[in-house]
Amino acid sequence: MTFGQLPYDVAHLLGGIMVLLSFVLLYQRRVSAVIGAFAVQGGVLAAAAAWQAWVQGSPHLYVTALIALVAKAALIPLALRALVRRLDLHRTVETALGIGPSLIAGVAVVALAILVVLPVTARVAIGTREEMALALSVILLGMLMMITRRNAILQVVGLMSMENGLILAAVGAAGMPLVVELSTAALVLLAFVVGGVFVFQIRERFDSVDIGFLEIHRGERR
Amino acid sequence: MPLPWIVVLLPWAGALALAAIAAPRLAARVNIGVAALTFPLALLLLFQPHGVQGWTRVDALNAPFVALAAFIGLTTAVFSAGQLDAERFDALRLRAYHAAFQLFLGAQALALLSDNLGIMWVAIEIATLASVLMVAVHNTPAAIEAAWKFFLLCGVGIALALFGTIVLYLAAQAVGGAGEAGLSWASLHAVAAECDPGLLNLAFVFLLVGYGTKAGLVPLHAWLPDAEAEGPIAISAVLSGLLLNAALMAVLRAKAIVGANPEAVAPGPFLLALGLASVLLAGVSLWRRADARRFFGWSSVGHMGMAAFAFGLGGAAANLAGLLHMAGHSVVKSAIFFGVGLSARIKGSQRLADIGGLIGTHPLLGWGLALAIAAVAGLPPFLLFASEFLLLQETAGRAWWLALPLALGLFLTVAAKVAALQRLCLGDPTPDAAEAPGRAARLSAVVPLWLHLGLALLLGLLMPPALAGLMAEAARIPG
Numbered sequence: 001m002t003f004g005q006l007p008y009d010v011a012h013l014l015g016g017i018m019v020l021l022s023f024v025l026l027y028q029r030r031v032s033a034v035i036g037a038f039a040v041q042g043g044v045l046a047a048a049a050a051w052q053a054w055v056q057g058s059p060h061l062y063v064t065a066l067i068a069l070v071a072k073a074a075l076i077p078l079a080l081r082a083l084v085r086r087l088d089l090h091r092t093v094e095t096a097l098g099i100g101p102s103l104i105a106g107v108a109v110v111a112l113a114i115l116v117v118l119p120v121t122a123r124v125a126i127g128t129r130e131e132m133a134l135a136l137s138v139i140l141l142g143m144l145m146m147i148t149r150r151n152a153i154l155q156v157v158g159l160m161s162m163e164n165g166l167i168l169a170a171v172g173a174a175g176m177p178l179v180v181e182l183s184t185a186a187l188v189l190l191a192f193v194v195g196g197v198f199v200f201q202i203r204e205r206f207d208s209v210d211i212g213f214l215e216i217h218r219g220e221r222r
Numbered sequence: 223m224p225l226p227w228i229v230v231l232l233p234w235a236g237a238l239a240l241a242a243i244a245a246p247r248l249a250a251r252v253n254i255g256v257a258a259l260t261f262p263l264a265l266l267l268l269f270q271p272h273g274v275q276g277w278t279r280v281d282a283l284n285a286p287f288v289a290l291a292a293f294i295g296l297t298t299a300v301f302s303a304g305q306l307d308a309e310r311f312d313a314l315r316l317r318a319y320h321a322a323f324q325l326f327l328g329a330q331a332l333a334l335l336s337d338n339l340g341i342m343w344v345a346i347e348i349a350t351l352a353s354v355l356m357v358a359v360h361n362t363p364a365a366i367e368a369a370w371k372f373f374l375l376c377g378v379g380i381a382l383a384l385f386g387t388i389v390l391y392l393a394a395q396a397v398g399g400a401g402e403a404g405l406s407w408a409s410l411h412a413v414a415a416e417c418d419p420g421l422l423n424l425a426f427v428f429l430l431v432g433y434g435t436k437a438g439l440v441p442l443h444a445w446l447p448d449a450e451a452e453g454p455i456a457i458s459a460v461l462s463g464l465l466l467n468a469a470l471m472a473v474l475r476a477k478a479i480v481g482a483n484p485e486a487v488a489p490g491p492f493l494l495a496l497g498l499a500s501v502l503l504a505g506v507s508l509w510r511r512a513d514a515r516r517f518f519g520w521s522s523v524g525h526m527g528m529a530a531f532a533f534g535l536g537g538a539a540a541n542l543a544g545l546l547h548m549a550g551h552s553v554v555k556s557a558i559f560f561g562v563g564l565s566a567r568i569k570g571s572q573r574l575a576d577i578g579g580l581i582g583t584h585p586l587l588g589w590g591l592a593l594a595i596a597a598v599a600g601l602p603p604f605l606l607f608a609s610e611f612l613l614l615q616e617t618a619g620r621a622w623w624l625a626l627p628l629a630l631g632l633f634l635t636v637a638a639k640v641a642a643l644q645r646l647c648l649g650d651p652t653p654d655a656a657e658a659p660g661r662a663a664r665l666s667a668v669v670p671l672w673l674h675l676g677l678a679l680l681l682g683l684l685m686p687p688a689l690a691g692l693m694a695e696a697a698r699i700p701g
Contacts, residue, residue, distance in 0.1 A: 117424070123421075139385060159378065166381055175404070176388065176405075177402050178405065185344040186384070189350065189380075
């Protein structure tokens with residue numbers, strides 16, 4: 001499997017689109033647009049997992065694809081939108097770092113991921129190498145998003161985007177056991193926390209899900 | 223069903239049942255009952271033949287810690303039953319609280335017992351899940367802030383740890399360890415010498431940062447003191463006593479794999495650096511604390527740093543010191559949280575300035591807490607003294623230039639804890655809150671506190687030879 005062959009090219013293309021969507025997450029200012037981009041990334045992840053299932057001939061990856069499609073592309077974005085509406089959150093958000101510097105940092109992070117992964121994976125099957133580099137890019141971009149955004153909802157989106165990168169890495173590692181279990185477990189944590197905000201009515205206690213507000217309750221300043 | 227599976231599944235079955243019980247007294251009793259059933263089964267693990275059962279393994283490294291965790295789970299359940307009325311839960315939160323407690327106990331046992339690194343990751347994730355919501359359960363702004371920090375930092379941490387696990391699998395796959403064997407710790411440990419050293423390095427960095435976050439190593443510790451200061455005290459006791467151990471054990475297992483390959487980067491110096499940073503930062507930070515629970519949260523950071531330092535030094539003697547330190551810290555720190563929990567209830571505040579002179583007014587609690595603080599400071603004759611002495615001796619013999627900063631950090635933490643001991647237990651009594659806890663609430667904290675002290679004393683002075691042999695065997699596993 002190499003460049004110019006269909007299995008490799010499509011996998012590469014889908015991974016590339018996920019990295020691109022991570023950049024979209026990084027520069028969007030409106031909460032609803034960020035949630036939309038996240039939903040699209042979930043859909044692309046599902047396609048990438050399904051493609052790997054077909055290429056590797058491992059049907060259990062279709063389950064991963066289905067979970068990604070149902071949860072990441074539909075349910076979680078819908079829940080987040082409902083949360084934004086119900087809690088009447090700010091629709092636009094400030095970033096801790098400007099859009100321009102964020103994007104420059106994003107490019108640097110992708111370069112870092114490639115420089116870190118490619119040299120050490122010389123003995124790994126071709127195809128998997130690139131998949132790992134793309135996945136690490138998505139993970140680090142998600143982390144960058146969590147650092148540059150001060151809004152709680154967007155930090156959760158950043159974390160889930162990191163997790164998209166993880167699942168991309170897991171489906172790319174041919175023959176990796178427990179992929180379905182791992183992806184489900186990762187999802188459950190996030191689902192529970194988002195659900196916990198609903199169930200325990202956390203909103204009642206503070207007026208904004210802006211982390212800046214929470215900081216006055218930090219540490220010993222009470 | 224193999225015994226290790228029962229030790230995990232019994233608490234989880236209990237969690238399911240507890241999620242349905244809304245009557246406070248019944249739920250508390252069922253909670254104690256499940257923990258009391260788990261404890262003897264976990265003790266039996268000590269006598270199990272060592273080996274792998276599917277996704278779990280029993281070896282000298284995890285059996286003592288699972289038994290210890292089940293003991294602490296039982297005493298904490300007793301403590302929790304006595305303090306339940308002070309938490310003022312509604313029915314929903316009561317059910318969530320008890321279910322989360324047992325879910326947590328099962329998950330940390332699974333994290334210790336799992337042979338499959340993927341399962342270990344899932345277990346640590348479940349333990350996080352159970353504890354995050356419990357830290358937030360009181361719904362005050364400070365609790366939400368603590369839980370949010372806990373969730374984000376540990377969410378990123380476990381995400382990075384999963385990436386490390388995937389890279390580890392890739393390393394094993396290249397040398398023929400595809401399928402289930404590619405995630406099994408035993409087989410990874412066996413084939414590590416043939417694996418690509420670059421991939422092992424990459425995996426180790428991610429696993430260290432990922433699980434190191436959960437273990438509260440500086441500079442990844444920011445969530446720990448906050449999380450310890452909020453939520454029900456019983457959750458703080460098991461967070462500090464059990465979850466940190468499970469996470470540090472994961473780091474230790476990763477270190478064992480990477481250390482088995484001579485061409486990979488030496489994992490020791492990373493652990494030494496993080497450990498030393500934790501000890502020193504805790505030594506400084508302890509002096510600036512005003513909140514009792516946060517104070518002892520910082521003390522956990524220091525102790526985990528000490529254990530990580532010992533594992534970084536490596537070799538049988540230093541590893542033994544690290545393992546004894548983890549065990550001693552679990553026993554004593556949970557005891558402290560029992561004592562601090564009851565004191566905070568008696569005084570109506572968890573600020574250090576509001577709690578004072580406990581020995582004069584509440585002798586049983588005051589002396590227990592004083593001895594527990596002395597024990598956690600590493601004063602003789604308790605277990606932490608033995609482990610710290612062993613560690614300092616090993617460090618001075620093998621790398622004296624490291625012994626100096628370690629001793630400085632140790633001195634700072636000991637002095638800060640002695641100062642806290644004087645403030646909390648001696649000195650002038652501060653006024654009690656209007657609402658005094660009942661006899662049952664006091665007993666349910668004081669009896670486990672003294673039990674833990676007795677255990678720390680027993681392990682420090684005359685550890686049973688069989689257990690000492692097991693610990694010595696465990697210390698040889700990570701290399």
